Amino acid sequence: MRxxxxxxxxxxxxxxxxxxxMLEDRGWTQREFAQKIGxxxxxISNIINGKSGITAETALDFAEAFDMSARFWLDLDSxxxxxxxxxxxxxxxxx
Numbered sequence: 253m254r255x256x257x258x259x260x261x262x263x264x265x266x267x268x269x270x271x272x273x274m275l276e277d278r279g280w281t282q283r284e285f286a287q288k289i290g291x292x293x294x295x296i297s298n299i300i301n302g303k304s305g306i307t308a309e310t311a312l313d314f315a316e317a318f319d320m321s322a323r324f325w326l327d328l329d330s331x332x333x334x335x336x337x338x339x340x341x342x343x344x345x346x347x
Contacts, residue, residue, distance in 0.1 A: 261335060262339075264331075264332050264335035264336050264339065266302040266332050267299065267325060267328035267329050267332055268299045268300040268301060268304075269300075269302075270328055271296075271299055271300055271314070272300045274318060282296045282297055282300065285317065289313040289314070289316070289317050291313060295310070305329045305332075306325045306326060306328065306329035308322070308326065310325070311323070311324075311326045311329075
Protein backbone atom coordinates (compact mmCIF):
# COMPACT_ATOMS: atom_id res chain seq x y z
CA MET A 253 0.00 0.00 0.00
CA ARG A 254 1.38 3.38 -1.01
CA UNK A 255 1.08 6.29 1.40
CA UNK A 256 -0.25 9.57 0.05
CA UNK A 257 0.97 12.84 1.45
CA UNK A 258 -1.34 15.82 0.97
CA UNK A 259 1.08 18.02 2.92
CA UNK A 260 3.29 18.84 -0.07
CA UNK A 261 3.28 22.62 -0.48
CA UNK A 262 2.22 24.24 -3.74
CA UNK A 263 5.52 26.13 -3.74
CA UNK A 264 8.49 24.46 -2.01
CA UNK A 265 10.76 26.54 0.19
CA UNK A 266 14.46 26.30 -0.65
CA UNK A 267 16.79 26.14 2.38
CA UNK A 268 18.40 29.34 1.12
CA UNK A 269 15.29 31.23 2.21
CA UNK A 270 15.83 30.05 5.77
CA UNK A 271 19.53 30.90 5.60
CA UNK A 272 18.73 34.40 4.35
CA UNK A 273 16.29 34.98 7.22
CA MET A 274 18.77 33.67 9.80
CA LEU A 275 21.52 35.93 8.49
CA GLU A 276 19.18 38.93 8.55
CA ASP A 277 18.06 38.11 12.09
CA ARG A 278 21.69 38.17 13.22
CA GLY A 279 22.66 41.20 11.14
CA TRP A 280 25.28 39.19 9.23
CA THR A 281 26.08 39.86 5.58
CA GLN A 282 26.71 37.01 3.18
CA ARG A 283 30.37 38.02 3.08
CA GLU A 284 30.70 38.03 6.88
CA PHE A 285 29.02 34.65 7.12
CA ALA A 286 31.19 33.16 4.38
CA GLN A 287 34.31 34.41 6.19
CA LYS A 288 33.00 33.08 9.51
CA ILE A 289 32.64 29.56 8.14
CA GLY A 290 35.64 29.70 5.81
CA UNK A 291 33.66 29.13 2.63
CA UNK A 292 33.41 31.13 -0.61
CA UNK A 293 30.92 33.99 -0.60
CA UNK A 294 29.66 32.70 -3.98
CA UNK A 295 28.54 29.47 -2.28
CA ILE A 296 26.45 31.39 0.23
CA SER A 297 24.97 33.51 -2.55
CA ASN A 298 24.14 30.41 -4.61
CA ILE A 299 22.40 28.76 -1.67
CA ILE A 300 20.40 31.89 -0.83
CA ASN A 301 19.39 32.25 -4.49
CA GLY A 302 18.33 28.60 -4.75
CA LYS A 303 21.12 27.65 -7.16
CA SER A 304 22.89 25.28 -4.77
CA GLY A 305 21.72 22.86 -2.13
CA ILE A 306 23.05 21.95 1.27
CA THR A 307 25.73 19.28 1.38
CA ALA A 308 26.77 17.41 4.51
CA GLU A 309 29.90 19.56 4.72
CA THR A 310 27.90 22.77 4.38
CA ALA A 311 25.35 21.55 6.93
CA LEU A 312 28.14 20.99 9.45
CA ASP A 313 29.57 24.46 8.79
CA PHE A 314 26.14 26.10 9.16
CA ALA A 315 25.38 24.10 12.29
CA GLU A 316 28.58 25.24 13.95
CA ALA A 317 28.04 28.89 12.98
CA PHE A 318 24.44 28.94 14.21
CA ASP A 319 25.02 26.59 17.17
CA MET A 320 22.42 24.09 16.01
CA SER A 321 22.05 20.67 14.44
CA ALA A 322 23.51 19.88 11.03
CA ARG A 323 20.55 17.57 10.53
CA PHE A 324 18.28 20.64 10.51
CA TRP A 325 19.99 21.89 7.35
CA LEU A 326 20.09 18.50 5.67
CA ASP A 327 16.41 17.96 6.49
CA LEU A 328 15.50 21.34 4.97
CA ASP A 329 17.36 20.44 1.80
CA SER A 330 15.98 16.93 1.46
CA UNK A 331 12.43 18.13 2.19
CA UNK A 332 12.81 20.79 -0.51
CA UNK A 333 14.06 18.26 -3.08
CA UNK A 334 11.31 15.80 -2.22
CA UNK A 335 8.65 18.53 -2.47
CA UNK A 336 9.98 19.64 -5.86
CA UNK A 337 9.91 16.09 -7.21
CA UNK A 338 6.44 15.42 -5.77
CA UNK A 339 5.10 18.55 -7.46
CA UNK A 340 6.72 17.61 -10.77
CA UNK A 341 5.20 14.14 -10.66
CA UNK A 342 1.79 15.54 -9.79
CA UNK A 343 2.01 17.97 -12.71
CA UNK A 344 3.05 15.18 -15.13
CA UNK A 345 0.02 13.12 -14.07
CA UNK A 346 -2.37 16.03 -14.48
CA UNK A 347 -0.81 17.44 -17.65
